[in-house]
Amino acid sequence: MKRIAIFVNTPAQLHFYRNIAKRLEQKGNQVNMLFRDYGETLRLAQEFGFNPLIFSKQRPTSLQKMIFFPVDIMRSVRIFRGQNPDVVTGFGIDSVYASAFAGSKSIVFSDSEPRSHRLLHFQYDLFKPLTDVIITPSSFLDDLGSKHIRVNSYKELAYLHPNCFQPSNDIFDLLGISRNEDFAILRFNAFDAVHDLQVSGFNSEQKVKLVETLDRHAHVFVSAEGSVPKRIEKNVLKIPKRRIHDLLYYAKLFVTDTQTMATEAAILGTPTIRSNNFVDEKREMGNFLELEKKYGLLFSICDRNRAISLAEELIKYDGLKKEWTRRREVLLKDKIDISSFMTWFIENYPESCKEIKSDSKIQFKFR
Template sequence: MTPKLIVDFRHPAHINFFKPSLYLLREEGWNIDIVVLDRGKVPRIAAEEFPGFKIYRIGRHRGTKLSIIFEANMLRLLKMGVFLAIHRYHIGISVSSFILGAAAKTIGMPNLQFYDDPEYKKHFKLQKLTSTKTYYPKIKDFSTDIETFTALKEWAYLSPRYFSPHEKVLQEYELKKQQYIFVREVINSSLNYEDQDANIISTFSDLFPEGFKVVLSLEDKKAQRLYPKDWIILKEPVSDIHSLIFYSKLAISSGDSMAREAAILGVPSIYCGIREMTANRVLIEKGRLFHVGVEDCVEHMSKLINNEFGLVDQQSFINRLSDDWEDVTEFIVKRVKEFAKF
């Protein structure tokens, strides 16, 4: 019998997290289908990252609270239940998709949920309620029903075992190593960031250090008029965004995910968003991520460029992570095989 797996993607970072493990399982003969939330570029990125996989759109997220509550949750739950009843998989996996989890539980299908944000109390409770098993990075003491792995979840796809930077991407944007700053500006329509002001990096964009180009990953393209005209605004999906981050002098982000990604790639990273996250603290303690208020970002960028904090070189930092952290992709594959019923 061919084992069947269903995976739910609601955010681009979820696609990255599972990409290595899904290809490994597919090579071993697993039949894998993907469902995506119709949100921004998620369907397009999933299609580009997983050619040959069956991809289904279930639910929409238009960026409004009404859409989040009704289309992305209530209506999506009903549609997901019908979908699973028709297709019948042996197991489902997701990054905190309690929608997939609740639908799976109604038909007795095991589902595994991974996440790194215990501070998000509602999601945390819904995960425990709807998952067969929940997994978190070892960032705090959890109850015994939650299993942990020794790494952050971004390590699943940024470990040197699965990621190698390619200089070719620099040619696309006429960039040189270490001579540009990578910037990520997120929208504030998600529940995580609804209390954060919009386009906060734009408020000090005219004060960026001289002598460096700036590459901007701007989630809300309608706001590009707020930023300097000589900034390079990326058109997502980018062919190799993590290589762009890897070769930058430093990164600054108003969202937490890309701030962690940059730090894990050994790039000095400033997070200027409002969220206090235990996952971030891991990299703050390792001296690669800096949670800085908007009013202090310009000064902090200057200090990082001049290495006033005495940071170890990029490769040495990555080597330390490799020594300290386990292979998250192997962890995922092992748990899927353990819980799948077929």
């Protein structure tokens, strides 16, 4: 039995670790999940049956996040109450520094590349010397050195691989539409994370234009962090947050200025348009390039007005969803079940690390 601590900062990180945590517990390990009180994360954790241990509160500015970082780390160590974990895992700096103070092994999973933002690059510089291993998708373009392990999957397949996720079409009943009616989902980001500094997406005028353009061809539903313009408040979703992936699966089109949900929709076989300032040839991340260039599931467009025009073009195409379903099947044949892989890797660390480094093909038994 291992004592394992998992750090969760966002809903996306919760989704990544929720199946891993449950599988580790089922195998007899002691698992504690430490949460940042951020946005919808705690409510979502409770919906999935977790008892959140809070190590950090939401900070309104990047400066405050940096100032309170040492406080958050020491609170984490106090939560361990002298029973320090054997392994601490998370998406980066919080989990790594907590593991260092606790004398635990550190396993980082990340799909955010240093190239994408200078603050991310700075964070990697701060935690890379202290972690034991960094696991990334194989599409990850940056080289993180001798501690770096690439696996042929995406973060989002930890909860959206067919081994973990089966969609339920009762989502149409929650939306109040029939099963043969088309609908589009729009997701707007708040851009308040540290790595979101100087990054933007759709402005208020463009949000209204996008909704009204697509509304001529299909039902339009909006998911947003924070408020939306009054003219589109009637389009805001009113369904449980945990049902968002059923929604993405059955949508005819997904348009967003977020990162994670763009990948989620694409690997679920839904035509996806991603438009924000992260779209840049010099700093674009490998997972988005692969989803667009290799699998044809995603469009990344920096210009928001061009994105709106493409959205209208796609929503009018009758065979759209069928073609994307075919493309998704190609992707799933290539990729592994990252949830199963991570469960094995964490439970058997450090032997698992030695095995995968000596023979990377071991990962393909986790289909």
